[in-house]
Amino acid sequence: MLGRMFRPGPNAFEGASAALLPTGARSVAVALAGVCLAVTALLGAWVTRQTSLDWLDSTVDAKARAALGGHPRLLDVLIWPGGPVAVAAMTIALAMACAARRRYRKLALVVISVPAATMITELLLKPLVGRTMWGTPSFPSGHSTGVFALATAVTVLLITQPGAGMPRALRLLLALMAFLVAAVVAFALIARSMHDFTDTVAGAATGIGTVLLTALALDGLGSVRQRYRRRSRPTDLVLAPDPRRS
Numbered sequence: 001m002l003g004r005m006f007r008p009g010p011n012a013f014e015g016a017s018a019a020l021l022p023t024g025a026r027s028v029a030v031a032l033a034g035v036c037l038a039v040t041a042l043l044g045a046w047v048t049r050q051t052s053l054d055w056l057d058s059t060v061d062a063k064a065r066a067a068l069g070g071h072p073r074l075l076d077v078l079i080w081p082g083g084p085v086a087v088a089a090m091t092i093a094l095a096m097a098c099a100a101r102r103r104y105r106k107l108a109l110v111v112i113s114v115p116a117a118t119m120i121t122e123l124l125l126k127p128l129v130g131r132t133m134w135g136t137p138s139f140p141s142g143h144s145t146g147v148f149a150l151a152t153a154v155t156v157l158l159i160t161q162p163g164a165g166m167p168r169a170l171r172l173l174l175a176l177m178a179f180l181v182a183a184v185v186a187f188a189l190i191a192r193s194m195h196d197f198t199d200t201v202a203g204a205a206t207g208i209g210t211v212l213l214t215a216l217a218l219d220g221l222g223s224v225r226q227r228y229r230r231r232s233r234p235t236d237l238v239l240a241p242d243p244r245r246s
Contacts, residue, residue: 090150138195
């Protein structure tokens with residue numbers, strides 16, 4: 001599925017106004033965004049107002065903490081990429097790279113989607129679901145939301161990289177590495193007893209879904225704008241030939 005997203009469409013490399021998602025990848029993005037929304041909603045309904053662990057979290061959390069729970073310093077290092085400072089710094093770096101290359105639609109994706117995912121988690125879902133562990137709202141995980149939103153944004157940015165500048169195999173590898181880092185952060189959060197399994201899954205779903213929906217919305221707005229520009233262009237006048245010159 002990820003490989004299909006990296007197969008560019010005919011309009012993938014049109015410069016600053018190029019679509020974020022190639023035509024063939026949009027149906028995949030819609031399906032993934034739908035799955036993310038469903039997962040977040042179902043888990044949120046399951047753990048609403050929960051103050052103790054259920055059987056799923058108890059089982060997965062115990063295994064994660066048994067594996068790495070005795071290495072707190074290592075876990076702190078593994079968690080760092082999902083922290084607010086790291087996420088903000090990487091978001092700014094991505095935005096600056098897009099601005100330097102005049103990829104304004106990509107710039108809009110980065111500066112809108114990653115902060116939006118964080119705000120959805122912190123200002124909407126945590127108060128709405130009301131799950132509290134260790135006295136603080138925990139669902140979804142803000143660390144997981146941020147790092148998975150970044151991984152998804154990086155993947156979308158890589159989709160339309162010109163093939164001459166970066167081979168498709170390398171772009172796919174970089175995208176997989178971004179998601180691997182995000183998964184490691186989520187695992188470390190569980191092992192460090194900062195979050196439970198369902199917190200991290202919902203955070204990942206929120207981050208991925210928000211970025212994909214933002215990309216689809218920006219592409220939709222771009223298509224409407226292009227159609228409007230075509231309609232507003234003056235019609236070229238075609239003059240009939242002068243019979244006296246024939």
